[in-house]
């Protein structure tokens with residue numbers, strides 16, 4: 001089975017195949033990621049969406065080697081030709097930040113409150129290149145200007161608490177960009193921000209993606225962000241990809257009932273602005289006791305006995321469009337205009 005992705009002819013920057021993450025706890029095992037497969041070419045943005053607990057963060061942290069010792073990772077994640085799964089901590093540390101950078105949701109926890117932001121950025125620059133002090137300082141201000149931090153030269157000398165939430169998020173992105181990464185993983189990086197700031201930061205990411213040729217994985221609860229900015233979308237459920245397609249295809253020809261449920265409650269207009277995921281009745285499955293069949297079956301209006309018994313394969317059923325379902329949602333019939341009825 002080839003992994004999904006556009007531009008299959010060329011080498012993907014990131015190729016994730018059958019990625020699995022298990023957390024071992026006393027007396028139980030949490031199966032957080034259960035065979036995730038995707039392909040991300042350079043310069044593209046892939047959104048990963050799904051309910052809380054579906055494995056979006058854990059699968060991305062696995063790529064960065066940022067999981068606790070209780071986790072075991074298997075499967076494959078090739079980044080620019082190098083296998084990341086099983087890489088030693090030392091090799092991982094060398095890549096982390098340098099080639100793959102991650103921006104987290106909460107900048108108040110990620111920035112050091114006792115250090116001026118300029119120092120934090122110059123440290124990030126020094127970690128990746130041998131620069132003299134004046135050059136590092138100049139580059140740091142350039143980075144703050146690149147992420148459009150207002151009055152960058154002055155802010156350089158300020159502490160994180162003197163900045164707004166949106167400004168802190170920009171600083172986080174500047175730190176992530178210090179190494180000129182080839183892949184940026186933004187995990188709910190704009191969730192805490194108001195809609196206007198969110199749009200500004202997303203436009204900034206798209207601009208950087210285009211100008212620097214960076215690939216971006218955008219993890220989000222916000223369907224509007226996925227629809228509006230990403231080229232490709234993966235929908236995750238219980239640690240698996242359940243639907244994958246270019247954004248336009250996914251939103252116009254939903255196949256997976258779970259995705260339909262996520263989208264169904266949201267009118268299109270809202271989806272195009274900033275709607276968060278609606279609540280679907282029922283509970284996601286217990287990751288310590290996953291069922292043999294489709295884990296969404298108990299909550300699915302289309303499910304029958306087969307769904308409960310047998311797990312559907314995640315496969316490319318239409319060109320570029322992947323899903324895992326025995327009863328995919330048909331396209332809605334074209335509506336007959338009022339006057340010809």
Ligand SMILES: Nc1ncnc2c1ncn2[C@@H]1O[C@H](COP(=O)(O)OP(=O)(O)OP(=O)(O)O)[C@@H](O)[C@H]1O
Pocket residue numbers: 023030032050051052053054055056057058059068070221287
């Ligand atoms: N250190 C850990 N030990 C045990 N289980 C964990 C650990 N970290 C995460 N999990 C479990 O793994 C599953 C996936 O978590 P993950 O953080 O990837 O979810 P998510 O999709 O990012 O959700 P959210 O939208 O809330 O951020 C969850 O059930 C979570 O409880």
Ligand SMILES: [Mg+2]
Pocket residue numbers: 056057058187
């Ligand atoms: Mg998360």
